[in-house]
Amino acid sequence: xTDLKRNALKNISDRQLLLLIKPSxxxxxxxxxxxxxxxxxxxxxxxxxxxxxxxxxGQWALRLxxxxxxxxPLRRLTKLNWLxxxxxMLGLFTxxxxxxxxITYIWLDQFFDWSEILLDIPKRPFITIGFISFVLLLPxxxxxxxxxxxxxxxxxxxxxxxxxVIPLLVVIHFTWSLKADYSEPFLYASIFxxxxxxxxxxxxxxxxQF
Amino acid sequence: MSIIIKKPTAIxxxxxxxxxxxxxxxxxxxxxxxxxxxxxxxxALPAWANRSPEPRWSDLKKSPFSTDETVNxxxxxxxxxxxxxxxxxxxxxxxxxxxxxxxxWSIVVEGECEKKGTYDLEEFIKSxxxxxxxxxxxxxxxxxxxxxWVGFSLADMLKKFEPNSKAKYVEFTTxxxxxxxxxxxxxxxxxxxVEGLRIDEAMNxxxxxxxxxxxxxxxxxxxxxxxxxxxxxxxxxxxxSIVKIRFTETQPQTTWxxxxxxxxxxxxxxNPDVDHPRWSQKKERVIGRPFWEPKRDTELFNGYAEQxxxxxxxxxxxxxx
Numbered sequence: 001x002t003d004l005k006r007n008a009l010k011n012i013s014d015r016q017l018l019l020l021i022k023p024s025x026x027x028x029x030x031x032x033x034x035x036x037x038x039x040x041x042x043x044x045x046x047x048x049x050x051x052x053x054x055x056x057x058g059q060w061a062l063r064l065x066x067x068x069x070x071x072x073p074l075r076r077l078t079k080l081n082w083l084x085x086x087x088x089m090l091g092l093f094t095x096x097x098x099x100x101x102x103i104t105y106i107w108l109d110q111f112f113d114w115s116e117i118l119l120d121i122p123k124r125p126f127i128t129i130g131f132i133s134f135v136l137l138l139p140x141x142x143x144x145x146x147x148x149x150x151x152x153x154x155x156x157x158x159x160x161x162x163x164x165v166i167p168l169l170v171v172i173h174f175t176w177s178l179k180a181d182y183s184e185p186f187l188y189a190s191i192f193x194x195x196x197x198x199x200x201x202x203x204x205x206x207x208x209q210f
Numbered sequence: 211m212s213i214i215i216k217k218p219t220a221i222x223x224x225x226x227x228x229x230x231x232x233x234x235x236x237x238x239x240x241x242x243x244x245x246x247x248x249x250x251x252x253x254a255l256p257a258w259a260n261r262s263p264e265p266r267w268s269d270l271k272k273s274p275f276s277t278d279e280t281v282n283x284x285x286x287x288x289x290x291x292x293x294x295x296x297x298x299x300x301x302x303x304x305x306x307x308x309x310x311x312x313x314x315w316s317i318v319v320e321g322e323c324e325k326k327g328t329y330d331l332e333e334f335i336k337s338x339x340x341x342x343x344x345x346x347x348x349x350x351x352x353x354x355x356x357x358x359w360v361g362f363s364l365a366d367m368l369k370k371f372e373p374n375s376k377a378k379y380v381e382f383t384t385x386x387x388x389x390x391x392x393x394x395x396x397x398x399x400x401x402x403x404v405e406g407l408r409i410d411e412a413m414n415x416x417x418x419x420x421x422x423x424x425x426x427x428x429x430x431x432x433x434x435x436x437x438x439x440x441x442x443x444x445x446x447x448x449x450x451s452i453v454k455i456r457f458t459e460t461q462p463q464t465t466w467x468x469x470x471x472x473x474x475x476x477x478x479x480x481n482p483d484v485d486h487p488r489w490s491q492k493k494e495r496v497i498g499r500p501f502w503e504p505k506r507d508t509e510l511f512n513g514y515a516e517q518x519x520x521x522x523x524x525x526x527x528x529x530x531x
Contacts, residue, residue: 040501047290047300048353049501111504116490124488176488179351180398180469181298 012082025086029093032060033100050108057104061097062170064090066191069163073198088144095141098134126176133169136162167192265425267340267360275416275517276344282355282498284424290497291431292349293450294399295384295391302393303431310390312435312451321457324372331435335421338362342425343418343439348480348512350444353495359439360422365413373409377457381406382438382449399465405449406462406476407440416441416517442511442518444478475531479522480512484531
């Protein structure tokens with residue numbers, strides 16, 4: 001890559017961001033949902049469709065959550081500062097898939113049997129922890145606007161530190177929902193640890209040296 | 211309690227799924243042609259690949275224990291399986307078991323009985339009365355199917371080995387061969403897979419040794435060439451690809467019980483009132499029904515209470531789960 005190209009990548013204009021990168025990312029993030037929708041309408045969800053819907057929406061929520069957490073380390077590594085402007089969208093899509101996951105559970109799994117759902121949430125640890133994760137995601141989604149950011153000031157940053165706890169809960173939720181093969185949650189847990197280590201290493205480098 | 215008395219007009223398996231579909235004829239033809247071209251010898255083909263385009267059995271004896279509920283499609287039954295010997299995903303066995311050749315096959319009989327020895331599977335089949343039994347299968351994960359098995363009574367078979375008075379339990383073992391069952395290269399479970407029944411459970415009229423499905427030989431992913439089917443217990447009790455039967459005085463150490471003793475008991479009877487510690491067992495997703503339909507209520511002993519409830523008289527089913 002020539003210096004010229006590198007500079008071009010570094011200094012992307014707001015117009016380019018708005019017209020090209022953001023819409024592309026939006027469609028990309030929506031794609032799993034569209035594919036699930038097509039599959040649902042064409043009998044393509046496999047032998048146990050509800051299981052597929054539950055699993056896929058949950059997986060995408062976790063993937064997007066980790067992707068959201070990857071933005072800052074990636075920005076520091078590449079020095080592409082405009083990446084930060086994509087973070088909110090990734091976060092909101094995390095919430096979108098988490099919401100679909102919850103709706104699948106309430107609608108297709110429990111069929112709005114509220115008394116059973118209210119029993120289920122405290123009784124079964126993996127559902128408890130999954131529900132807590134969703135409850136913690138909710139204020140992050142609600143306060144994601146610029147206006148809320150301005151209103152909450154410093155408290156906004158404190159509140160949004162929740163994003164460092166949620167993936168841990170989600171990985172435990174995933175693990176406890178399985179019978180014996182924990183390779184998938186292990187992979188996600190490893191990615192989460194790497195992303196957190198990247199932050200620790202960075203803050204150490206930044207800290208004053210004695 | 212609803213019971214399973216079969217009506218004489220019950221659906222023929224052949225009416226449910228077109229034969230051409232479930233035999234996967236195209237794949238069979240391709241394999242046969244390719245093999246013949248390459249080797250130009252029929253003898254080079256494993257006997258199992260030489261499946262005739264017609265099902266192996268017709269005129270099977272019907273069973274009064276068959277349910278008249280809608281039978282699942284051949285596709286559902288053969289592409290959605292828990293068989294960790296061929297992978298931990300439910301689509302894995304269908305993909306990973308294609309190479310498995312279950313012939314020749316023999317079963318070792320050991321322990322507290324008079325007729326110990328090694329028995330050839332084909333002899334078993336020849337000397338047994340094969341029946342079609344359409345049973346409900348309830349998986350511990352919370353889904354269920356209805357499956358038209360071909361098999362013979364487990365009790366009839368066990369009696370031939372003349373178990374003695376010390377035979378309180380029967381233990382079954384799956385083949386252990388990493389080269390043929392790739393899932394066994396992982397450490398997900400303690401291999402080989404072991405299951406067991408109390409002798410009176412085993413001598414009940416319901417359990418069968420299944421050697422077929424939909425009138426044809428048992429597909430590899432369903433436990434070829436011979437498996438147990440115990441319809442009132444969770445599916446994992448119905449052990450697949452059996453190579454050993456042992457009569458014991460003490461309760462066998464079964465695989466899932468060893469893996470998670472608090473979650474999978476020795477008995478593992480289907481029971482809506484005894485939840486799995488991590489999920490409810492009150493309801494089940496009926497495979498093959500539209501996904502927007504609610505789940506159905508799970509029945510005690512999977513609906514087979516009339517035949518088996520007496521086995522557990524006076525037992526605390528929450529304790530002996």
